[in-house]
Amino acid sequence: MRKIRTYVNSVRFKFFAAVLVIFVPLITVLIINNFYSGEVVRNQVAQSNKNLLSLYMGQIDQRLEEVDKYLSNTLESDLNVLDMEFPKSRDEDRYNIAKLTLFNKLKDDIGYYPILDAFFVYSAVNKDLLISQPPTDSYEARENARQEIQKVVENDADTIDYSRWHVRSGANGDYLFHLMKSGNVYMGAWVGSDKLMVPLSLIDLGESGAAVITTGDNKPISHGALFEDKGIDLTFPEATYAISGKGKHAYLIMGERSQRGNFNLVALVPENEILQKLPYLQRVSSIISIAAVMFLLLFLAMMRSIFLNPVKRIVIAMRKLRDGNWESRIEQKPTSTEFQIVNETFNRMIGEIHDLKINVYEEKLNHQRAELKHLQLQINPHFFLNSLNIIYNLATVKDFSLIQEMTKCLVSYFRFMFRSSSYFVALGDELSHTANYLRIQQLRFPDLLHYSVDKPNDLLAQEVPPLIVQTMVENAIKYAVNMDEPIRISVEVAQTEDEEGHPRLVIHVKDTGPGFPGEVLGRLALDPEQAGSEGGEQIGIWNARRRLRLLYQDRATIDFYNEAGLGAVVKIELPMEKKAG
Incomplete structure (x- = not known):
């Protein structure tokens, strides 16, 4: 959360926020205006084509309705149809006369229905097909129609809906047909889809636009694979339009359903050609929108190079200084004159501060050396007197x-x-000196003091502060040795690692005396730096801790505790690294 607040309060964030507040609404308005203009044009084109499709479909349905009435009246009122319901063998002459009369009637009447390609009658009991076609059709066209009608009446006559027109895709083209039944006689009409598409060819659908007839479930009766390859779905909403396809194959889909049959008229208009018809002003608006976005990006890039990057370099250098890296300097790169002056002044100022800090540090170091020397020379005067008394x-x-x-x-x-x-x-x-000191004390307390000093060969070269072990041993002798019972003091040395895997030297000073009193442990735990003052009883402990603080800061520790069944224990931990004297 703090990082977020810091970033929000930064110059970088405020600068970008100000730029975005100015440019984003402007660009948004331009984009919305351009999008809205495109939608308006799409709706206008879609509505215009939708109206034309409705008009053409209305005309087609009207003509199909007239054909349906003719078929229905003929089936119900023409006696010749009744004669074709009976087997031809019962009265062959009468059957042939009825067939010829009906053929002449259909031949004369088909001229009133220019939309039709054929009237046909089929006697199921006699398996006899009668077809009447316009004389203008070629022999090949009439023969193809006969073959397709033959398949319909022989294979599908009993499975279709007699009340509606149906779409059929045959071997020689696409057709619409309507079949009605009266007893054993089927009567119907046959229309080629190319005749239905003639009016639609007058609609301006663009160079790659098209108009197709689809089945009731929106499947094209021809070129289905082509639409599938382009990813075009011919499903259309009733009152508006749909967009199908991608990229250059995106189309506006409009359609109109027939009221007389299971088929639809569908128009496909290329979307890219529609947008080309936008007014000049709207196209200029699109160009302005794109230019505004590009200008925004260019402006941000320039501000980043001229203003933000120099500020960022200054901030990075100041953060390094805050972390204690006084060698940090602002990298000199080509920038504005003002920032060049700031960078040069900053680098010169940091150099001067760095030199001043070195002088202060050296002065402090000399003071610490003097203090450390003083601490080293603090020797217990009683030791001299006792030693002379022993001699x-x-x-x-x-x-x-x-x-x-x-x-x-x-x-x-x-x-x-x-x-x-x-x-x-x-x-x-240090261990040899400590053992020498213990031997002197052993001569002072014969038969009362025993000692052992561990000296692992692989650790003897490791450097430690002088007198750090001897001071703890001296403290143990002072408070643990008495004239009543013997005592043993041991010095143990080992190596361990901290949580980060760094090696550490561990020294234990143990005795078999009564241990540290509770109040002493309490003082050592609560205020270790001031556990004993120079005039107090724990002068040795204070001395040792003060020296470790000067030499190691907080990387060295001294712990005091009592071990059950043993006595007092002093644990010293030091980082394993060599120091120059």
Whole structure:
């Protein structure tokens, strides 16, 4: 949430927001206006073609209705049809006369119906087909019609709806036919689809537009594969239009259903040709919309290069400075004069601050070194007095071998204490010094103090602060050794890893004494930095913690606790890395 608030309050966000507030409504209005204009043109074209389809379909239905009335009247009132219901063998002459009379009647009457290609009568009991066609048709056309009608009356006569016209796609073309039945006689009319399409050819549907006849379920009676390949669905709504197909094959689909038969008239108008008919002003509006979008993108790109990127480089450099990277500088790239001045001034200012910080840091480091040296030289004066007292007592009893050993241990002890002002020593040297110190204390408390110092060979070269282990051992002797019962002090060294896998040196100083008092542990846990002041009882602990703080900051720890059945335990953890002295 904070990142979101920061981004919203940034110059980048406010700049883009201002630009979008200005340009987006303008572009939106232009796009809506252009889209609305396209919709208006589509609706006008669709409505115009819809009206023409309705007019043509009305004319077709009217003519088909006239044919239906003629077929119905002939079946009901013509006695010749009645004679064809009976077998020809009963009275062949009468049957032939009726057939000839009916043929002449249909031949004369078909001229009144120019839409028709044929009238036909079929006697089912005699399997005899009578066809009357206009004399203008060629022999081939009449023969093709006869073949198709023969298939209809022989194969489909008993399965079709006698009340409506039907669409049929034959081997020699597409047809409409209507079949009626009276007893054993079928009578019908036959129309080629090309005659129905003649008026539709006068409609301007564009160069790639078309008009087709479809079945009642919107399937084209011809060229079905072509429409399927182009992804064109000929389903149309009743009152408006549909859009089908994609890209250059997108069409407006308008249609009109026949009231007399199971077929439709469908018109397809290419959408791209419709939009070309937009008024000049609307086309200019489209160009303006596109130009506005391009100008917006160009404007944003220019502002990004001239204004936003220089600001971004300044912000990135300042963030690096905030994270402590004082080597960060603003990259010098070609930019405006004002930003060049800002960048140069910023880089020069950061350089001066960096130099000043180095001087301050060195001054602080010198102060820490002086403080660390002072802490190293803080030596318990009682140790000197007790050591001299031990030598005096040994001289009294004339134990020269112990006097020599004691003197040698003291020499080693003070040589280590007054060695060069190193901030780090090898762990092996620190452990040897600690063992030497324990030996001196053992001579002071014979038979009361026992000790062991672990010295793993693979860790002896690791560097540690001087006197850090000896200080904890000295604290254990001070508070754990008494004259009543013997005590054992052990120093254990091991290596471990932290949560990130970095190696750490772990040193345990343990004793078998009574352990830390509860109030002492409480002070150490609540306020470890001030657990003991320079005038307090825990001066050694304060000294050690202060030195670790100066040398390692917060990467080193000292923990104090009591271990059940053992006594006091001091745990020191240090990062395993070498330091320069």
